Every structure is written in C-alpha cells, then in structure tokens.
Amino acid sequence: MKLVLDGLYPPICELCGCGLSDGQALCEECSEKLPRIVSPFCEMCGESFTGMIDGSFDCPNCKEISFHFEFALAAMNRCDETLELVHRLKYGREIHLAGALGKLACGALADRRFQIALEQKWPLVPVPLHQSRLRTRHFNQAEEIARVVAGISELPLVKCLTRVRRTETQTRLTRKQRMENLRKAFAVRETWNKKKPAALKGAPGVVLVDDVFTTGSTVDACAKVLRKAGVKRIAVLTVLRG
Ligand SMILES: [Zn+2]
Numbered sequence: 445m446k447l448v449l450d451g452l453y454p455p456i457c458e459l460c461g462c463g464l465s466d467g468q469a470l471c472e473e474c475s476e477k478l479p480r481i482v483s484p485f486c487e488m489c490g491e492s493f494t495g496m497i498d499g500s501f502d503c504p505n506c507k508e509i510s511f512h513f514e515f516a517l518a519a520m521n522r523c524d525e526t527l528e529l530v531h532r533l534k535y536g537r538e539i540h541l542a543g544a545l546g547k548l549a550c551g552a553l554a555d556r557r558f559q560i561a562l563e564q565k566w567p568l569v570p571v572p573l574h575q576s577r578l579r580t581r582h583f584n585q586a587e588e589i590a591r592v593v594a595g596i597s598e599l600p601l602v603k604c605l606t607r608v609r610r611t612e613t614q615t616r617l618t619r620k621q622r623m624e625n626l627r628k629a630f631a632v633r634e635t636w637n638k639k640k641p642a643a644l645k646g647a648p649g650v651v652l653v654d655d656v657f658t659t660g661s662t663v664d665a666c667a668k669v670l671r672k673a674g675v676k677r678i679a680v681l682t683v684l685r686g
C-alpha cells in the first residue's frame with residue numbers, strides 16, 4: 445500500500461519541497477532549523493529568555509498567576525515554519541503532519557522534570573475539542589499529537605477529558621477574558637470515570653498534551669478539573685510556545 449501511495453505522491457519535505465526517501469515529513473535541514481526551546485526559559489511556562497539573566501527572571505506570562513499544573517514546556521518556539529506546520533495540521537486538516545509534530549514534541553521530554561513522568565508512566569491526556577468543532581475538523585490535533593508521543597515515549601494515551609461547553613475562539617481575548625471563557629468548559633468524562641473509577645485517582649500524575657501553549661489558560665482549565673478528580677501532579681507538554 446505504501447509503495448502505491450509513494451508512487452502517487454512522491455514524498456517531499458513539507459516545508460521546502462525537496463525530495464525525501466526516508467519516510468519523514470521534513471528533510472533533515474528543515475527539521476534542524478526549527479527553533480527548539482533551550483535553556484534559559486521560564487520554569488513555569490517555558491517562555492524563552494533572550495539576553496542575559498542575572499538572578500531570577502520575571503516572566504511576563506507568569507507574573508501574578510498561579511497555575512494548576514506544575515510546569516509547562518513546549519518543544520519549539522513559534523516562527524513562520526513551526527506555525528505553518530501547526531496551522532496546516534489544525535486548519536488544513538493535514539493529519540499526516542501529526543507524525544512530525546509529535547516527534548518534535550518529544551524533544552521536550554528530555555527535560556529532567558519529565559523524568560519522573562517517564563519512569564512512573566504518567567498517562568498522556570490530550571486537551572479535548574468540543575464535539576461541534578470535532579465535526580468540522582474531523583480530528584483533534586492535540587489527540588493526534590499525543591498519540592504519536594505515546595508511541596515514542598511508551599506513555600499511555602488516556603482520553604479522559606471532555607469539552608462540555610463550546611467556547612468561542614480565544615485568539616483575540618485577554619488572559620482574563622480567556623479564563624472567564626474557559627470556566628467550566630472541561631470535565632472528566634463520565635463514561636471513562638465509570639469504567640475506571642480509580643484510575644485517575646491512582647495515577648501519580650498526568651502529562652497534559654496540546655498543540656500550542658499561549659497564555660496557558662486552556663491547559664490550566666484542564667489541570668483544574670484533573671486536580672478536582674484527584675490527580676496530584678500535572679505537567680504540560682506542547683509542540684509550540686505561542
Ligand atoms: Zn526541507
């Protein structure tokens with residue numbers, strides 16, 4: 445089957461269009477050029493620091509907020525190329541890009557703080573989409589990314605969250621408006637709960653997975669309901685720091 449598809453669509457790099465023979469979505473050169481997040485960055489939200497730091501960095505995003513997760517880390521910073529890949533997955537429905545983005549997301553798991561999650565096999569919990577959006581998009585990009593991360597990291601994929609309230613698009617809202625918008629938007633799935641009532645309580649922690657971390661309000665709303673359900677430790681993994 446693969447041979448047939450390769451014949452129809454010769455494999456090319458999704459960014460530069462050069463020919464590929466190794467079954468990857470990106471050529472080595474394009475992949476290496478993508479801006480990975482490397483130290484120094486905010487220990488809470490993964491925002492990269494530029495310039496010299498002396499003493500503790502006053503992260504503009506995390507100033508005066510306390511999140512319901514321990515820390516969030518993205519694999520890459522936003523740039524034209526990384527945004528293009530995420531937007532094509534999300535809005536262009538190019539589901540095949542989840543493979544490359546999930547693989548890139550795994551880069552962040554090298555951070556020492558994810559060590560315990562990997563050792564204790566914390567479940568990967570994707571940020572859910574509302575049913576109505578799922579109908580138009582056909583898939584949840586966070587879930588597709590989490591599925592790839594699960595395959596590579598050997599952490600279980602657990603879709604225990606659901607979006608119970610449709611929220612309007614968040615991009616033009618301030619943080620305060622986003623928080624209000626997201627209040628009560630998420631819940632732990634009841635059916636999942638009944639099937640495995642103790643599983644969430646028993647899990648030492650979970651890794652929330654999303655495509656982009658911008659202000660953190662979406663993952664924070666998810667973390668809040670997971671905490672309420674008895675999850676003690678929550679880390680956040682995303683592909684991009686928006
Ligand atoms: Zn390329």
Ligand SMILES: [Zn+2]
Pocket residue numbers: 486487488489490491503504505506
């Ligand atoms: Zn921060």
